[in-house]
Amino acid sequence: MDPVSGRTESTSPRANGPTGKRAHGRTGQLANRTMAFPFGLKSKIFLTLAVLLILAMVLIDLVMTATLQKELLRTEIAKGQLVVNSLEQRLQALDISSDTLIAASFRGELIRLQDAVGFLEMVVVDRKDRVLHLGSVQAPLRGKLESLARQAFETKISERQFFGDTWGVFWKRDKYMAHSAPLYADGVVVAAISMALPLEGIYQQLRDIQRIILIYISINAGLLSLIGMLRISRIAVRPMLRLLKRAESFQEEDTLLFVSEQGESEFNRLSKALNSLFQRISDDRETLRQTVQTLEETNVDLKKAHKDIIQAEKLASVGRLSSGIAHEIGNPIGIIIGYLDLLKQADLPGSERSEYIQRAENEIQRISMILRQLLDFSRPSTGELDPVPVHDVLDDLVSVAQVQPLVANISVTLEKGAGKDKVMADSNQLRQVFLNLIINAADAIAGMDGSVDGSLVIRSKTQNRDGPGNDSAQEFIKLMFIDNGPGISDDHLDNVFDPFFTTKAPGKGTGLGLSVCFMIVESLGGRIMAASRKDVGTTMTIFLPLLDE
Numbered sequence: 001m002d003p004v005s006g007r008t009e010s011t012s013p014r015a016n017g018p019t020g021k022r023a024h025g026r027t028g029q030l031a032n033r034t035m036a037f038p039f040g041l042k043s044k045i046f047l048t049l050a051v052l053l054i055l056a057m058v059l060i061d062l063v064m065t066a067t068l069q070k071e072l073l074r075t076e077i078a079k080g081q082l083v084v085n086s087l088e089q090r091l092q093a094l095d096i097s098s099d100t101l102i103a104a105s106f107r108g109e110l111i112r113l114q115d116a117v118g119f120l121e122m123v124v125v126d127r128k129d130r131v132l133h134l135g136s137v138q139a140p141l142r143g144k145l146e147s148l149a150r151q152a153f154e155t156k157i158s159e160r161q162f163f164g165d166t167w168g169v170f171w172k173r174d175k176y177m178a179h180s181a182p183l184y185a186d187g188v189v190v191a192a193i194s195m196a197l198p199l200e201g202i203y204q205q206l207r208d209i210q211r212i213i214l215i216y217i218s219i220n221a222g223l224l225s226l227i228g229m230l231r232i233s234r235i236a237v238r239p240m241l242r243l244l245k246r247a248e249s250f251q252e253e254d255t256l257l258f259v260s261e262q263g264e265s266e267f268n269r270l271s272k273a274l275n276s277l278f279q280r281i282s283d284d285r286e287t288l289r290q291t292v293q294t295l296e297e298t299n300v301d302l303k304k305a306h307k308d309i310i311q312a313e314k315l316a317s318v319g320r321l322s323s324g325i326a327h328e329i330g331n332p333i334g335i336i337i338g339y340l341d342l343l344k345q346a347d348l349p350g351s352e353r354s355e356y357i358q359r360a361e362n363e364i365q366r367i368s369m370i371l372r373q374l375l376d377f378s379r380p381s382t383g384e385l386d387p388v389p390v391h392d393v394l395d396d397l398v399s400v401a402q403v404q405p406l407v408a409n410i411s412v413t414l415e416k417g418a419g420k421d422k423v424m425a426d427s428n429q430l431r432q433v434f435l436n437l438i439i440n441a442a443d444a445i446a447g448m449d450g451s452v453d454g455s456l457v458i459r460s461k462t463q464n465r466d467g468p469g470n471d472s473a474q475e476f477i478k479l480m481f482i483d484n485g486p487g488i489s490d491d492h493l494d495n496v497f498d499p500f501f502t503t504k505a506p507g508k509g510t511g512l513g514l515s516v517c518f519m520i521v522e523s524l525g526g527r528i529m530a531a532s533r534k535d536v537g538t539t540m541t542i543f544l545p546l547l548d549e
Helices: 041-092 104-117 139-155 200-248 266-343 350-378 390-401 427-446 513-523
Strands: 009-011 121-126 131-135 158-167 172-185 188-198 386-389 410-416 422-425 454-463 476-483 527-533 537-545
Touching (some): 041 200, 104 121, 266 350, 427 454, 427 513
Antiparallel strands (some): 121 131
């Protein structure tokens, strides 16, 4: 049997040496668990080197132990063959026709060989099937040896078999080796022998050797790891620490960040590359600083342009109102002049004089109110947000708009259905938005043939949904400006909020009205939408977040 593979092997009848090999291969599993140790780089390098060296030495030890075990088994096989050769030489000197097995000299030779070689049990079977036992093993092993001896006598073939279980060096191995062979005298098989050799002695020798090897592995792994760690620390860790220290102490005004290492090492190249990188970063930082400064200046210019656009559109709306305002002021002035002429009469009774003075004062207050409204609307916006009651702004604007010739023939209805109307806004900007929508509706109605009476309904309601982002937790005031004008075509509806887009005749508008409305409403966290049907009318809807009270 092969001592490594566990298979039974056969040899020729006159084989004089061990030709079989036994391999008992069993696969082990190695579980690697990676742990994160709170150590520095040097400690990690030391542990890594130690683990790698120990693994390498253990693997070498496994190979050496397996090789040594094979050699020891070959030695035991050679002992068995030596016993066979000695017995055959003894048989040559005996009379094979006599009762050889029970001869005292032959029995003595067997005992001497058993003591010399160290076999546990011997069984000899002659050609008359007589059996001689030497040893004190248990009956099952003796029976197996007798069977092997008879088999060797019949087949005339030497064999080795391994059986039993015991603890080897690293794992379970075979406990016994059985060696059986025929015995020749004058070229004739006259008997056969079977011997059982215990293998525990081999394993014990290997275990004793392993203790010494493990001590050497521990010492070598520690020393080599320390030497390797010191060498790697000098080659890699120290330059890395110098780079790290230099990076930590880097100031923005430093011109050279990393001092190049000596020689043409990788760290020297890394230092040069990092210097180049940080130089580019420094240059890019300056470029970025200039770009940010330019963007800030551009942002200031954009905000100023935004305010200028809003103010320009406001002044354009004031210009549209000027004709109606002049007419509205002209009537009270004419009335005041008439009252002043009456007051010149010397015989005017005192009661009438007081009445005329009161009437003139009322007309002057009317003029003052109109001028105040116009000045309030044309005043530049401060941009500051304050609580503004939307209904009051609408009341004020409707009273101003109704005196305009453009709106004189239009029925303006204000339906204040919202329970709450205060929003955070700039009141001047809010007036501008509402006035733009009123003027646009009036312009649209004025462009009709006059067959339909013009109508503008301004409706408000409180709404929790359909606001910007559909945030149901936020309350909005919904304002709808509904006119019965000619409507807006579908081709133009998507562009009504674009800057400089207008369908009005030249001189009727700048094309910035709805664009300015969109910017103002969006800046207040609201939303403005347009819906229209051709020949039916247009509805402009505004959502503004209500002030929590």
